[in-house]
Amino acid sequence: MPMEKTFDAAAAESRLYDAWEKAGCFTAGANASRAETFCVMIPPPNVTGSLHMGHAFNNTLQDILVRWHRMRGFDTLWQPGTDHAGIATQMVTERDMAAHQEPDRRTMGREKFVERVWQQKIKSRGTIIGQLKRLGASCDWSREAFTMSGAPGAPEGEEGNFHDAVIKVFVELYDKGLIYRGKRLVNWDPHFETAISDLEVENVEVDGHMWHFKYPLAGGETYEYVETDEDGNETLRETRDYISIATTRPETMLGDGAVAVHPSDARYAPIVGKLCEIPVGPKEHRRLIPIITDEYPDPKFGSGAVKITGAHDFNDYAVAQRNNIPLYALLDTKGQMRSDGLSYEESAIRAGEYARAWAEMHRATEGRFQSPTEQPVPDVSELNLVPEAYRGLDRFEARKRIVADITAEGLAVMVKNPDPEPEDEAERAGFQPTIPLVEAKKIMQPFGDRSKVVIEPMLTDQWFVDTAKIVQPAIDAVRSGEVTILPEQDRKVYFNWLENIEPWCISRQLWWGHQIPVWYGARYEDHLRDGKVVGKRFVYDDQKTFCAPDFAQAKKLAEDYYAESGVSIRVAGEAADAIEAWRLSSEGVGEGEGKNAYYLWRDPDVLDTWFSSGLWPIGTLGWPEETEELKKYFPTSVLITGFDIIFFWVARMMMMQYAVVGQRPFDTVYVHALVRDEKGKKMSKSLGNVLDPLDLIDEFGADAVRFTLTSMAAMGRDLKLSTQRIAGYRNFGTKLWNAFRFAEMNEVPFGTQGTPPAPERTVNRWILGETAKVRAEVDAALEGYRFNDAASALYGFVWGKVCDWYLEFSKPLLMDGTDAEKAETRATLAWVLDQCLILLHPIMPFVTEELWGQVERPKMLVHADWPTYGEDLVDPAADAEINWVIALIEGIRSVRGEMNVPAALKVDLLQLDLDEAGRTAWANNAPLIERLARVESLSEAPEAPKGSATIAVKGGTFALPLAGIIDAAAERARLDKALQKVAKELGGLNGRLKNPKFRENADAQVIEETEAQAALKAEEQARLETALARVKELG
RNA sequence: GGGUGAUUAGCUCAGUGGUAGAGCGCUUCGUUCACAUCGAAGAUGUCAGCGGUUCAAAUCCGUUAUCACCCA
Incomplete structure (x- = not known):
């Protein structure tokens, strides 16, 4: 049956892919004919995700390497799988639940909800896997992995031991002191109500405002405020009873702990150490805060004075830490003004006491008082400095109200109204001669990369990996060349990040994920009354931590602890939280059968998804079990990934593999760039410029899409993709x-x-x-x-x-x-x-x-076997001969084209002069030349007749007698142009050859090549000159 | 503010010191039995600017400009 005129990609692709899979062509070790292994770990896509251009690019490159090695006989494994993608998957599931009128997750309860997410996972998984198959990815699907396989609650078919690996690593790192829990300022996503890592935050420049407010000095004090220009000349002097503060976030004023100025700032020197008043909140309980010095404020920026809200800003947090300023939290987990804790009145009084104590200490130590060890920062978590009027308001609504309230009170900095005063008497009544100073300002605002809401720095208890302690091997490996990162520039990015690494916040306030294997129990310690030990008691708010792979082992740790503490206790079970544990335990203690029964409660948080994907290389190969695959394929060969997850994933895999198994995860990391649209814009749903690889495969076939991406995969450059x-x-x-x-x-x-x-x-x-x-x-x-x-x-x-x-x-x-x-x-x-x-x-x-x-x-x-043949197949004589033939054909075609010789017309060719090699080449290939150049016959002639065009080739000259078809002027112009080009080239070559320094310094081979080139060009020039002379003579 | 990179044909881009290439687009021609999703021919460049190193610079160094990305 004759072949179709084109390849029907749509019909053939799935058939071919099925055939490969059915025949087991992609399974680990298929077609292996030698001992070397080649192993690639797929960067696991989100299980609920779908294939985008970046995936298509990334997986095309992996597939090329994998297929190439497999054909070469390597024992090859391309390990596929998906990532449980904590926030994203929880989000997708909740959306789906809402769409189907199912109860929300809180109503449903944690266990049921996790079950529900597993169903979602099973439903979603096929999407991206199917799409990878459509692309042609030759993964070993029989080994498909999942970062949560084997987790408690995993349904049938989701067995596996990835969960065991993750938990084991957590416990090991905890026991080594590499994981700790602490109250820190973290990035808080008010939509998902969870902490996220700083990598999950996108900083976007948005239009914001800068408000200017007056913080009156305590007790109506005044000072001489003096401004000077660069030369020290006085430009402004006035008596002030306030300090001017600029802020882009007025709602955080409620939580200010101080006002800071630079130590060198002479303007504020008279008032350092004094107290000023936050100009918001009920008048009778206006809060006083100290004016402190710190290197952080920039005297040239704004008024030079900065309000310090340690619980809601990363820079302020550092200032507060350095200066013993309390951290007053204002927001709840949803990003609303807090309604819990003490009343405003009580909170304000307590906070006022701290401020006065601070000022007193400052005075007593003549300003030297700095170190937190001298005077610990008080725990102020139960203080709620949000006035009752603002409690429960959304943060942005609170901002509006606060600005309005301050302005109404006349404590906003005012400027002259730029609008002209109206002529009309009636209108003039409503005219404000001065208005509050509000500058329009571009500000960098943090957004959650998933939720797209404004991220709040939030003071919460979280788990951290002490990355500083495990980072070094990851740095050394790349420096020493044990692991290669390509291209070079990404190595710098990698070093830059690792050398300035921050602690990694790994806890997330979600339900979908690996629940942290930590149980808490009340501390059992001395009960003090008036400084005297009056007995022992359980303390619930400063609990004891038991980290173990499961409850049984945590229980044992707890029982050991209580035994050591001198209380005979039986751990009876798990409670939902501290309160329930307290209730159940107190019910149990001292009562018959349940005497001394005691309850632990588990940390409700789950681990950051990247904590588990950090173990992808060993986890997918079966670790902690010593599997055959682990022995054979680990360390893996190449990791191919996008530059956007160097930090998220590559660096963490490096750190974790070294920390856990003490080996590199892979030999080479190939970092590729981003696929953009044809205008170079990042593809994004909101811009609507997304090219869906599946659409492209439908339209052009997977091969075309793959070839396009491959041909644009120059290292380190973004791809601008166009359908053309x-x-x-x-x-x-x-x-x-x-x-x-x-x-x-x-x-x-x-x-x-x-x-x-x-x-x-x-x-x-x-x-x-x-x-x-x-x-x-x-x-x-x-x-x-x-x-x-x-x-x-x-x-x-x-x-x-x-x-x-x-x-x-x-x-x-x-x-x-x-x-x-x-x-x-x-x-x-x-x-x-x-x-x-x-x-x-x-x-x-x-x-x-x-x-x-x-x-x-x-x-x-x-x-099929990948070939290895080489130079022995190259015949230089054949090469020279065919290149001569091609040059002659092109010469003839060029003349025909330029002289407008009808395509169908067969012409006679005249051979004017020709060397031996040329004659042989002609003789060997005459039919080829005649056919491709449409030559009727060849005859020798002493010289070109009138009205012919000349063709100069290596070793000879030909002519096409075209009298009546061409005119002499056109031929002259053609020859002139060719001659000019040759002359220019020859000029360059000769210039170099005549330069004695060139002969002295250049490589012998370069000189030789240049000479050969020059000789060739000189010959061509001579032939063209002869031809031109003849045309002139005859024309 | 710090870091990284880019600037080459109309467009998208290759090009690691020896005198500039590809694809697409454009112009002209073509129903020769693989292919019109094709073939033949053609035009198009101060390699961003300036300075330096070198026998020789798109390529190395410095600098300026513009743009992009990452991190604050």
Whole structure:
């Protein structure tokens, strides 16, 4: 059955993929013929995600390397799987629940909800896996992993031990003191009501405002406020009873603990150490705060004075820590003004006492009082400094109200109204001659990368990895070259981040994830009354921590602890939280059977998803069990990933693998860039410029999409993707397809020739050499992760060499050649086209496999042997001869084209002079030249007749007698132009050769090449000059 | 503010010291039996500017400008 004119990608792709999978072509070790292993870990996509351009790019590159190694006989494993993606998955599930009118998660309860998320996971999983398959990804799906496999509550089919690995690592790191819990300022997402890591925060510049307020000095004190210019001349002097503060977040004023100025700022020197009043809140309980000095305020910015809200700003937090300023929390987990804790009145009084104590200490120590160890910062968590009027308000609503209230009281800094005063009497009544100073200002605002709401710095108890203690091996490994990061520039990014690493907050206030394996119990300690021990008691608010893989082991730790503390206790069970534990325990203590029964409660938080994906390399291979796969494939070979997760993932995998198993996770990290739209914009749903890889695969076929991405994969550069480009590579597939159609029509015997044939004809010998060259080029390119070089080498070879020239050359031989010529040409064609399929297969797996399968073969192409032939196939004589033939054909075509010789017209060619090599080349290839240049005949002539065009080639001159078709002027212009070009080139070459310093300094080889070039150009120049002279003479 | 990178044909981009390339687009021509998703021919560049190193610079160094990204 004759082949179709084009490859039907849509019909063939799924059929081919199924065939590969069914035959087990992708399973670990398939087609292995040597001992070396090659293992790639897929960057696990979110289980609820769908394939975007970045995935398509990332997985295409992985697939190329994997297929290439598999064909080369490596024991290959491409380990697939998905990531449980804590926040994202919980979000998707809750959205789905809302859409189906299911009860919300709080109503449902944690256990039921987690069950529900598992259902969502199972439902979603197939989406992205199916999409990866459509792309052609040759992963070993029988090993598909999941970062939460085997977790408690995992349904049937979700077994596995990833959860065990994660928990084991947590406990080990905890026991080594590398994980700790602490109250810290963290990034809080008020939408999801969880902490997130600083990497999950996007800082976006938005339009904001800067308000200016007066903080009156306590007791109506005044001071001389003096401003000077650069030369020290006084520019302003006035008596003030306030200090001016600028802020972009007025609602946080309620939680101010101090006002800070720079120690060198002379303007405020008179009032340092004094107290000032926060200009908001009920008048009778206005809060006083001290004026302190710190290096943080910039005297040149704003008024030079900064309000310090330690519980709601990272910079302020540091200032507060340095200066013993309490951290007053104002917001609840939803980002609303707190309504819990003490009344405003009581809180304000207590806070006022701290401020006075601070000022007193400052005075007593003459300003030296700094160190927190001298005077611990008081715990102020139960103080709620939100006045009752603002309690429960949303943070942005509170801001509006506070600004209005301060302005109404006349404590906003005022400026002259820029609007002209109205003429009209009536209108003038409502006119404000001065208005509050509010500057429009671009401010960087943090947003949650998932929730898109404004992130709040929030003071909460969280778990942290003490990254500073485990970072060093990850740095050393890359420095020493044990692990290679490509391209070079990303190594710098990696170092820069690791060398300035912050503690990693790993707890999340979610339900979906690995619940932290920590149980708490009340401390059992001395009960003091009036400084005297009056007995022992349980303390619930400063609990004891028991970290263990499961409750049974935590229980044992607890019982050991209580035994040591001197109380005989039986841990009876788990309570939901501290309060329930207290209730159950107190019910139990002292009562018969339940005497001394005691309850622990588990930390409700789950681990950051990246904590588990940090263990991906060992976890997917079965660790902590000593599996065969772990022994064989770990450390893995290459990690291919986008630059956007170097910090999230790569750095953490490095740290964790070294910390846990003391080995590198992979030899090489290849970091690729971002896929952008054709204008260079980042693809984003809100911009609507997203190209869906699935749509593109539908339209152009997976091969075209893959080839496009590969050809644009130059290291370190972003990809700007346009559909036009993809169409171009779809055409390339069609070109390849039609080359096979041609071969089929000419009865080319595919599948019989494993080793290269040994033909006699120069064209055949030439294409063998070209094939060997491109094979070497492709291997070298892939070896160096220069994917684009591999793609362009193959594109140029298949289209530019095989299709444009070799196929055309083969036609006269196949049609009019001798039997021997026909046979050897068919054999060569069969071999060369097979090589095209093999070499292209890693990039374009589908169309190549389809073509390969046109005839019966022992193995599918996916398992074909990758060739190793080399230089021995290159015949320099054939090379020179065919290049001469091509140059002559191009010369003739060029003249024909420029002289507008009708395409159909066959012309006579005159040979004016020709050297021996040229004569041989002509004799060997006359039919080819005649056919491709549409030459009727060749005859020798002493000189070109009038009205002919001249063609100069290496070693000879030809002429096309075109009297009546061309005019002399056109020919002169053509020759002039050619001559000019040659003259320019020759000038450059000779300039160099004449320079004695060039001869002294340049490499001998360079000099030789330059001389050869110059000789060639000189010869060409001479031929052209002769021709031009003749035209002038005759014309 | 700190860091990283980019600037090459109309567009998108390759090009690690030897005198600039590809694809697309454009112009002209073409129903020759693989392919019009094609073929043939053609035009188009102060390699961002300035300075330096070198026999030789798109390439190395310095600097300016513009743009992009990352981190504060």
